[in-house]
Amino acid sequence: MNETITLNHLVLYLYNETELTESVMVQKAIDQNEEIAEEFYSMAAARDLIDHSLMHASKSSINSILSYATLTAPLHKKAIA
Amino acid sequence: MCKDPRNDQELVSEFLRGNEDTLQELIVRHERKIFTSIYLLVKDRDLANDIFQETFIKVIKTLRSGNYNEEGKFLSWVLRISHNLVIDHFRSLKRMPMVYDTDEYSVFDTIPLEDTNIEDKMIAEQIQTTVRALIEQLPYDQREVVIMRHFANMSFKEIADATGVSINTSLGRMRYALINLRKLIQEKQLVLSM
The missing domain is CATH 1.10.10.10 (Winged helix-like DNA-binding domain superfamily/Winged helix DNA-binding domain)
Structure with missing residues (x-):
């Protein structure tokens, strides 16, 4: 690995949490070092997949929450009145 | 369906003024991230649904009690609540899934x-x-x-x-x-x- 770039720098850069000067440094390292580039793009591919894993709560759960909010609303309205 | 242009904080304020519909918008907006994060920790769909419900009951109670002061960070706040409930669940079983x-x-x-x-x-x-x-x-x-x-x-x-x-x-x-x-x-x- 590059002298000034650590693996943690790569993770921070991957998630857009580096300062501008660090970003330039990391990108330069990626452009110039095949090993770093491979590590970075491999992590980027895994990161992109995670966002495709979302699932839904059941409709009955959501309805129960909304019913609870509605049923308890008069008490709240009374309290703020 | 048109996306509600109001931000989370505006929806929360509306909810506290008595507009119950805004809670539905907040849930629709964030339920996938919240539910998935619970599910990925407990790995059981029914349990995840229970904790999801419990989370929002707590959200409603906290909002109405006037103790919400996380302006602009509604999702992070709700996820912290759900995460704590997941931890409570594992504590009740006396084990953490390491x-x-x-x-x-x-x-x-x-x-x-x-x-x-x-x-x-x-x-x-x-x-x-x-x-x-x-x-x-x-x-x-x-x-x-x-x-x-x-x-x-x-x-x-x-x-x-x-x-x-x-x-x-x-x-x-x-x-x-x-x-x-x-x-x-x-x-x-x-x-x-x-």
């Missing part, structure tokens, strides 16, 4: 897809299910960082503070999570392209 324990998983609801092509839709659904199953196989501390960074949009500094470890540890866990995911994909010879 390692993954099963390779079985069910087929769950998947997010609505805009693809009109049925074949594309089926492939996308299969990928979603597979990726979830892979995330479930990560050790607990790595899954936790994945959830906080991807679904709660927390920075690594915030994750480090929330989990009581150094930022380098958080970054290391995320890196291992990503490496392990790639490894699992390669081991299973999965072709995952969106």
Whole structure:
């Protein structure tokens, strides 16, 4: 690995949490070092997949929450009145 | 359906003024991230639904009690509540799931897809299910960082503070999570392209 770039720098850069000067440094390292580039793009591919894993709560759960909010609303309205 | 242009804080304020419909908008807006993050920790759909409900009951009570002061960070706040409830659940069982324990998983609801092509839709659904199953196989501390960074949009500094470890540890866990995911994909010879 590059002298000034650590693996943690790569993770921070991957998630857009580096300062501008660090970003330039990391990108330069990626452009110039095949090993770093491979590590970075491999992590980027895994990161992109995670966002495709979302699932839904059941409709009955959501309805129960909304019913609870509605049923308890008069008490709240009374309290703020 | 048109997206409500109001931000979370405006919806919360409306809810507190007695407009119950805004709660529905907040739930619709964030339920996938909240539910998925709970599910990935407890790995049981019914339990995840129970904790999801419990989370929002607590959200409603806290909002109405006037103790909400997380302006602009509604999702992170709700995820913290759900995460604490997950921890309470494991404490009640007197164990934390430090390692993954099963390779079985069910087929769950998947997010609505805009693809009109049925074949594309089926492939996308299969990928979603597979990726979830892979995330479930990560050790607990790595899954936790994945959830906080991807679904709660927390920075690594915030994750480090929330989990009581150094930022380098958080970054290391995320890196291992990503490496392990790639490894699992390669081991299973999965072709995952969106």
